[in-house]
Amino acid sequence: MNRGKSGGRFGIVDVGSNSVRLVVYEAAERNPVLVFNEKVMAGLGRSLASTGRLDPKGINRALEALRRFMALREQIGVPQLVVAATAAVRDAEDGAEFLARAEDICGFKIELLSGIDEARLSAQGVLSGIPEADGLVGDLGGGSLELVPVSSGKPGPGATLPLGPLRLIDLAHGSLAEAESVVDRTLAEQDWLKDFQGKRFYAVGGVWRNLARIHMAQRNYPIHVLHQYVIPARDASDISRVIERLGPKSLAQIPDVSERRVEALPFGALVLDKLIAALKAKEVVISAYGLREGILFDRLDKKEQAKDPLIAGCRDLAGRLARFPQHGDEFFSWTAPIFAEGILGETAGEERLRHAGCILADIGWYVHPDYRAHHAMTQILLAPFSGIDHPGRLYLARVGYHRHEGRGEPELLGNLSGYLTEREHDRALVLGLALRLAFTLSGATMGMLPKTRFDIGKNSVTLVVPKKYEPLVGEIVAKRLSALARALGRKSNIKVGK
Known part of the structure; x- marks a missing residue:
């Protein structure tokens, strides 16, 4: 298949043995966002084994589905559309005849996939x-x-x-x-x-x-x-x-x-x-x-294919819901000392999840304060991400919860604690508390956090703030720094630098 990414929505019609389905994605990109999905159970291959031919009723249902899908293409606006046929059409004696009729409806060539x-x-x-x-x-x-x-x-x-x-x-x-x-x-x-x-x-x-x-x-x-x-x-x-x-x-x-x-x-x-x-x-x-x-991925250029699907998905969600989607990269760098070797430490997989958690840190900001923690948790639990297993998804959801609620325990969806290890629970709490502090300290704005830093010793967590930003260090900042330090088994300090 031809590779390449161009603008606009991307659609696929899958003409299968049992169903004919139209899916429309917002764009051909690493994190495919579904905007429309419709399936017709045509049953093209219902009688194939016994007759060698496509099911007559299935043919009519499939062609009717294609007519509707082509009309939907115009209605929705789908500049890029691939129609692919699979096993039933490939194996049937009358597969070529069906393809000819289907291509008349579509107005272009259908891709008949080999096995x-x-x-x-x-x-x-x-x-x-x-x-x-x-x-x-x-x-x-x-x-x-x-x-x-x-x-x-x-x-x-x-x-x-x-x-x-x-x-x-x-x-x-x-x-x-x-x-x-x-x-x-x-x-x-x-x-x-x-x-x-x-x-x-x-x-x-x-x-x-x-x-x-x-x-x-x-x-x-x-x-x-x-x-x-x-x-x-x-x-x-x-x-x-x-x-x-x-x-x-x-x-x-x-x-x-x-x-x-x-x-x-x-x-x-x-x-x-x-x-x-x-x-x-x-x-x-x-x-x-x-x-x-797989068809969509095959159409992407090499650069897009190489992207991490989880990070791409988190960036997409943050781009829709966060005030400053770029904030995630600031948070990622700012929290790194907490997870450095000799402090908490982290594997490459844990670092990746921390990055994802930082990107998602602000997706619940627009909800009423009383509901933000549970809303953020639900959004992350149910988001259409890929590249993440269920424990990883739950870890990120807990980070989102603690970022809004502090040390509280979510009541949402019953007792979820048994699905994560103690290490994962602890790390989700620490990252959530660090992000909670970050938003308070920076006033949820860009550019200020990189000018501050953590100095973490054996018994203390020190937040170093330039003299210029000393007025931003108030009671709530001190309180949230103290909560983070306690989660790390340390005492908190604030140091005003030059």
Whole structure:
């Protein structure tokens, strides 16, 4: 695909075996901000296995969806639009005929992805949202399963297998027992899978996201964000086996199961259970990023691709909500002495989270003071970030809370303390208190903080302030400095310099 970034909104129409979906992003950039998302469950691949052709009703539904999406493109204003077709259109005898009709509606050429391209782009999408991913990506569509190794930020050579739920339903005539034989036989032919035993499995696809929602509900898990949600492999297998045994009526009654996924869910659960067994996986990591995000990432220039997705996402949110979005870099430098070696110290990953916390420090300023702490915490917990796991997200949320509330303990979302280590709790409190002090000292303005500094000794924390800014050092500054020093197990001092 052609690389390059140009202005304006960027859209993708994904013509899949089960659904046809339009997603529109604010721009083609490292942190893709979704502004519109619509899906039609067309079922193009419903009868492909038995007839070799696309489902007639599915064709009509897909073409109607494309007509609407092209009208929406004009209505919303989407100068850059990619339309990509995958397994069903690729494999069907009448795929070329369907493409011709679809291209008449679109007015331009549709990209028919090969199995290799689909697998690569799906894996690239996962890596764009989880850059440190190391293991095997599985993207389950209606007609196919893409399996791709990922490591060191790059996808390896993978495979496309005919194990999508719609195809399995058709092949097995709706019988899970027959489908099990198909899955067992197909996976047994993949000798290369043994090289990834014991590694993480990164699950992509709507069916598997529904399984994750069920797991969240069972645990009463407080952070309803699917991206980078981790399910122990044993739990994933247990849920899959339960789902396999339930009939459509029982599945439809589960609150966390999409009605549109009821038919496919047992077959997708079967595939996941078999993959976990074949891989001897210990964990299943849910990725909200997949093919569409891979297509978008592939369009970015090298400089944009190299950006940290978490930092890019934090900058985007701060740019929308903070008074001075640039403040974050000042805070990052200003708080560095507190986390220096010999004081608190920090790993590269902890430094990255501190940077993110500093960027997000002011996103709650416009809310009523009584609600700022909980508002900031909620914004961070639920923000559409990538490049961060759930403990990291919770750490940043606690930083945002303490920045507004001081040493208090959040009541929001029940008891969250068990999801972080004592070290993480302590560091979130210290950073939050430091940011609370920073806003008080500077009057929430730019340029003043870099002229002050911390001198931190074995028993004391000294804030050094130039003579010019001495009048800014009042009772509240002293109080908040003292709170920070106590969190570090030290006493506070203020020194006026030249």
